[in-house]
Amino acid sequence: MTISSIKAVLFDLDGTLIDSEFFYYSNWAPILKEEFGLNITFNDWIKDFAGHTLSANVQMLKERFDIHTDDEFMWQRTRANYAKADMTTIRLMPFVKETLHTLHAKGIRTALVTSSYMSTVNTVLGHHNLLDDFEFFVTREAVQYPKPDPEPYLLATERLALPSNSIMAVEDTLTGFRAATGAGLRCVAVTKHQAEKERLSQAEFLVEDLSQFLDIIV
Template sequence: MNNFKAVLFDLDGTLIDSEYFYYSNWAPILSEDYGLSITFDDWISNFAGHTLARNVVMLNEQYKLKVDEEDMWFATRSRYAKADMRTIRLMPHAQEILELVKSKGLTTGLVTSSYKTTVDTVLGEHKLLDYFSFFVTRESVEQPKPNPEPYLLATQKLAIPSEEILVVEDTSTGCTAAKAAGLYCVAVSKQEVERERLSHADKLASSLKEVESLLF
């Protein structure tokens, strides 16, 4: 695996430990406004790794709710602001792997379904923005993951052969996008429900430390 010249990282659940943050802000809205109670396992199984728009569709179709996308956008953004996204922690070994990739001279990009404001807030708080040569965020594309568009755009920015690009993801959604773009994908997850859905990844790791050993 030492022939890679670039590494593309996902953000949520891969570099930052954000899934419980999102769950703790969505759960009260669903409970108070729609009478739906969800557990963290429900969040990981049905919501994690997806866009707000997709989750609204899923809530309406699978849970038979009447959720308006714009209302949910404002409700979640209001809670995020009060909860302070700057408190979101890094995943274990996140900074170490970014430093290692940089020290080896590999180009580093971020490909996420989050908005640039989230990237700037969280990675800015941890002083990690300068590790990345570019960012592909939600507003960069028309079709987010699992559509391959975000990774195809990143490939265009890199202007190197696809076989020289490694993707690090944590969900089936992100892995599907990477593979559809023709890229090699290492999936990192400790969540059993997610690991069971990651059979299409080229490699499956339990931590970023394990990804380091695969890379170098």
Template sequence: MNNFKAVLFDLDGTLIDSEHFYFSNWAPILSEDYGLTINFEDWISHFAGHTLAHNVAMLNRDFKLKVDEEDMWFATRSRYAKADMRTIRLMPHAQELLEVVKSKELTIGLVTSSYKTTVDTVLGEHKLLDYFSFFVTRESVENPKPHPEPYLLAHKNLELAKADILVVEDTSTGCTAAKEAGLFCAAVSKQAVERERLNHADVLTTNLKELENILFSAS
């Protein structure tokens, strides 16, 4: 498992600890504008790892709300700006793992459903942008995760055999995209509800340090 030539990282919940940030900004909107109260476990169960379009559709379908996607886009972006995404912390051991991968001269890519502005803001704040050879963001594809298109595009950019590529994800949505693209996927999550949905991952760990020990310590 340690002969990879490239590593593709997800962003939210994998490299950056953003789920509490998104939850803290969505929850007031849902409560104040739509009368729906959610807790963090609800966020992880229903929202985490999905696009805004998916979450709006889910709210309308499963919670019988009448949420307009454009309205929600403006409402969330307004709150994100006020909350300042630059305050989002890295996940534990994220920079150390990037250093290990870089030291082994592996190509590093980012494959995320977030927009490039989010990538630039958060990873730029932590001075991590230079670790990545390329970025596949929401603007890059027509079909975001769980569709395999983001990872198929990343594979095309790499010009490597699929067996040479490792994907690091934290949600079932991302893992599904990777596996549907024919790639090896290591999932990292300490959330019990998410771990139950990650039985299709090739490797499942609770944190990035554990992943480093499994995949790279002997390479």
């Protein structure tokens, strides 16, 4: 792959651009303990929850732990915790600004494809002054079927109006990887978590941080 063959990069948000998984874990774990008596570790979060939508996690709780709750309850409880915890404390992942700067300097278009809502994007990326670094955002409210369904990436590809072989996706979970490759895109998997590395062993490119991603396409 050469730099001339890639015209656009589609980034995932959580765990890829922002270091949000511990934030989500620290807000979900007390709810699961207080409401359902379920204790989870951060490793459990990465293994079972990370990269999935709220609805998928609610379904997983039912199937794996026989915990019967619903999307509305968990939405209200988690959003209340997020508000108290202040999402502006979420840090960027390493090399995010350097990566975006390099891509822009090379004339490569960038957009965001995430299962998070636009309110989260505005809060976190707005805090880091990165909203203008993306041509557009495909967020949860923009699609009927979120990742791992390919719909978010198909929508992004349509908006870019580029051939799929000139677009690279960047994801940190198997859920996102399946969505990107299901849409016919090549995908760089970026993660340091061993559990996720094992799930992503089939990825064509598997790196630990965004500096290594730049080494691949530049």
